[in-house]
Amino acid sequence: MRLSDLGQFPLIERLTRIVASARPDVVVGISDDAAALDLGGEELVLAKVDSQVEGVHFRRDRIPPHSLGRRSLAIVLSDIAAMGGRPTHALASLALPADLEVAWVEDLYRGLREEGDRFGVAIVGGHTARSPVGILIDVCLLGRVSRARILTRAGARPGDAVLVTGSLGDAAAGLALLDNPRLHLPAAEREFLLARHLTPTPRLPESAVIAASALATAMIDLSDGLASDIGHVCNRSGVGVKLYADRLPISVAVGRVSERIGRAPWDLALGGGEDYELCFTAPAAAAPALAERVTAETSTPVTVVGEILPAPAGRWLVLPDGREVPLEAQGWRHF
Amino acid sequence: MRLSDLGQFPLIERLTRIVASARPDVVVGISDDAAALDLGGEELVLAKVDSQVEGVHFRRDRIPPHSLGRRSLAIVLSDIAAMGGRPTHALASLALPADLEVAWVEDLYRGLREEGDRFGVAIVGGHTARSPVGILIDVCLLGRVSRARILTRAGARPGDAVLVTGSLGDAAAGLALLDNPRLHLPAAEREFLLARHLTPTPRLPESAVIAASALATAMIDLSDGLASDIGHVCNRSGVGVKLYADRLPISVAVGRVSERIGRAPWDLALGGGEDYELCFTAPAAAAPALAERVTAETSTPVTVVGEILPAPAGRWLVLPDGREVPLEAQGWRHF
Numbered sequence: 001m002r003l004s005d006l007g008q009f010p011l012i013e014r015l016t017r018i019v020a021s022a023r024p025d026v027v028v029g030i031s032d033d034a035a036a037l038d039l040g041g042e043e044l045v046l047a048k049v050d051s052q053v054e055g056v057h058f059r060r061d062r063i064p065p066h067s068l069g070r071r072s073l074a075i076v077l078s079d080i081a082a083m084g085g086r087p088t089h090a091l092a093s094l095a096l097p098a099d100l101e102v103a104w105v106e107d108l109y110r111g112l113r114e115e116g117d118r119f120g121v122a123i124v125g126g127h128t129a130r131s132p133v134g135i136l137i138d139v140c141l142l143g144r145v146s147r148a149r150i151l152t153r154a155g156a157r158p159g160d161a162v163l164v165t166g167s168l169g170d171a172a173a174g175l176a177l178l179d180n181p182r183l184h185l186p187a188a189e190r191e192f193l194l195a196r197h198l199t200p201t202p203r204l205p206e207s208a209v210i211a212a213s214a215l216a217t218a219m220i221d222l223s224d225g226l227a228s229d230i231g232h233v234c235n236r237s238g239v240g241v242k243l244y245a246d247r248l249p250i251s252v253a254v255g256r257v258s259e260r261i262g263r264a265p266w267d268l269a270l271g272g273g274e275d276y277e278l279c280f281t282a283p284a285a286a287a288p289a290l291a292e293r294v295t296a297e298t299s300t301p302v303t304v305v306g307e308i309l310p311a312p313a314g315r316w317l318v319l320p321d322g323r324e325v326p327l328e329a330q331g332w333r334h335f
Numbered sequence: 336m337r338l339s340d341l342g343q344f345p346l347i348e349r350l351t352r353i354v355a356s357a358r359p360d361v362v363v364g365i366s367d368d369a370a371a372l373d374l375g376g377e378e379l380v381l382a383k384v385d386s387q388v389e390g391v392h393f394r395r396d397r398i399p400p401h402s403l404g405r406r407s408l409a410i411v412l413s414d415i416a417a418m419g420g421r422p423t424h425a426l427a428s429l430a431l432p433a434d435l436e437v438a439w440v441e442d443l444y445r446g447l448r449e450e451g452d453r454f455g456v457a458i459v460g461g462h463t464a465r466s467p468v469g470i471l472i473d474v475c476l477l478g479r480v481s482r483a484r485i486l487t488r489a490g491a492r493p494g495d496a497v498l499v500t501g502s503l504g505d506a507a508a509g510l511a512l513l514d515n516p517r518l519h520l521p522a523a524e525r526e527f528l529l530a531r532h533l534t535p536t537p538r539l540p541e542s543a544v545i546a547a548s549a550l551a552t553a554m555i556d557l558s559d560g561l562a563s564d565i566g567h568v569c570n571r572s573g574v575g576v577k578l579y580a581d582r583l584p585i586s587v588a589v590g591r592v593s594e595r596i597g598r599a600p601w602d603l604a605l606g607g608g609e610d611y612e613l614c615f616t617a618p619a620a621a622a623p624a625l626a627e628r629v630t631a632e633t634s635t636p637v638t639v640v641g642e643i644l645p646a647p648a649g650r651w652l653v654l655p656d657g658r659e660v661p662l663e664a665q666g667w668r669h670f
Binding site: 029043122 | 336337338343346347349350351356360361365369370372374375377378380382384385386388389391392423427428431432433434435436437438441445447448451457460461465466467468469473475477479
């Protein structure tokens with residue numbers, strides 16, 4: 001069987017079984033946004049690696065190297081945010097074609113540095129290898145988190161509300177703009193969507209407020225799309241979920257793009273992926289106040305988009321017309 | 336200017352300047368075998384990332400996936416050994432063609448697991464992405480080291496002896512066997528050299544004895560070849576060096592291969608690369624006893640191959656006929 005027949009998540013499950021081990025110093029293993037390790041300090045050490053592959057995650061003619069550097073770090077910063085942690089140090093491993101311009105690589109590194117400086121991260125390792133063809137950027141990010149405040153995908157309970165930061169579908173709409181250069185949009189909206197696609201903002205300040213509240217029960221970052229990512233929370237927490245299409249936070253710009261490309265805005269918001277917003281759960285009674293607190297301290301809107309159900313109740317999407325349909329993972333297809 | 340015009344080490348220097356920062360929690364930064372970080376524990380946390388790129392570091396038809404998994408972890412285990420540290424946790428990031436067999440990836444993971452188990456390392460992260468063409472494996476390894484016992488490339492002093500573990504040139508000779516399938520060699524020697532090339536053994540037990548002795552002044556692992564790697568020690572320590580070609584530890588098998596391919600054995604040993612032996616320095620008076628101690632506790636031979644000089648004395652190789660020639664980095668060409 002080939003990878004394309006098996007698919008990403010079954011593959012990860014198989015590989016996870018091969019390397020799984022029960023060690024007291026592995027507090028959170030391969031199954032979450034980042035690993036959480038006991039390395040002898042009072043706090044846990046968080047570790048995460050993710051990659052940007054040319055021709056798969058980016059095209060060289062569409063993203064300036066500086067933005068690509070920022071983005072390569074941002075996507076792992078988002079994982080540390082999802083654990084309620086603080087990022088500290090990053091190592092970058094680059095595979096580069098020999099005919100690549102040195103200036104291009106330097107600009108990429110300036111982007112890494114700028115994004116690191118924004119969030120207190122030092123770049124402490126920088127392996128480079130020759131690549132026979134395209135560019136590949138792997139970033140390994142370390143962070144710290146208090147043992148009492150760590151948030152994982154496991155912990156959501158029936159009766160919890162499901163909340164998301166920011167707005168959803170922006171990155172997918174930005175990608176649609178790049179795919180359809182003749183799609184007309186007001187300049188400000190166009191710029192907003194492209195920035196959301198090219199240089200996502202890791203929600204670290206928001207994560208800090210959420211973790212400090214001690215109210216959230218589970219958290220994940222939205223890399224594949226809400227419909228897919230909430231499924232990971234359901235799997236790990238052993239719960240079901242109901243999401244409401246008409247409660248999803250959707251920007252005016254996404255509304256306009258979805259009209260032009262003939263796709264429902266909630267469809268872009270659920271399946272688009274790469275928004276790198278946070279999705280978290282908290283007891284329904286506490287959710288509105290928690291959402292307000294995050295917004296008050298960070299200016300980022302937070303929206304209740306659904307509720308956690310017992311596992312046997314299943315996973316559902318309530319459409320704008322009131323019909324309930326099974327919630328299907330429709331995010332990014334990796335293989 | 337293109338990467339191929341600039342070369343690996345000048346590129347790393349430029350990139351290092353871009354991300355360099357002085358932070359008290361970065362005890363050793365981008366300039367050594369691994370970064371050493373203060374993450375709040377009594378010990379320092381070591382972190383290192385390295386990659387294996389298809390068509391550059393390996394060919395799929397020449398190395399079984401299980402061996403490649405072991406090798407991908409071994410090369411970073413060697414870096415933790417070079418710092419005098421103990422490895423603890425690894426994260427693997429794979430870029431894989433969609434038409435790759437699932438069984439191939441599972442075998443790779445079994446190799447990772449086996450190598451991890453041998454040295455007490457848990458695999459705690461496993462990102463996979465689609466690759467448009469070849470296979471790329473990035474492994475990020477974490478470890479721990481006592482603040483008092485850490486060994487870096489800086490610290491060698493004039494009057495120190497230069498020592499190496501094991502034998503040199505075996506991996507290069509193994510590669511020569513693969514490149515020349517008709518090169519005849521006794522089966523046992525052939526197997527020995529191929530194993531040294533395909534699945535190098537990280538010198539962790541040896542490193543533990545060296546670090547515990549508190550006698551060593553600097554250490555590095557031999558990935559590019561002694562002639563190139565000792566240059567990093569000289570650069571970081573601000574010293575010169577003299578190596579003796581006829582003191583290099585060379586296996587009978589390397590002697591035989593070098594004869595067949597018309598290259599001096601000491602040339603293979605100095606420039607071959609990928610042996611993943613340790614090279615370290617210690618005061619000359621203490622060196623023989625330290626070498627004996629390592630061998631007594633690990634059964635691995637340790638050889639004095641040269642001496643550290645003051646920087647102005649330069650870097651020299653003493654040939655078997657007594658002539659002194661400038662020591663030139665002749666290791667692995669990255670771009």
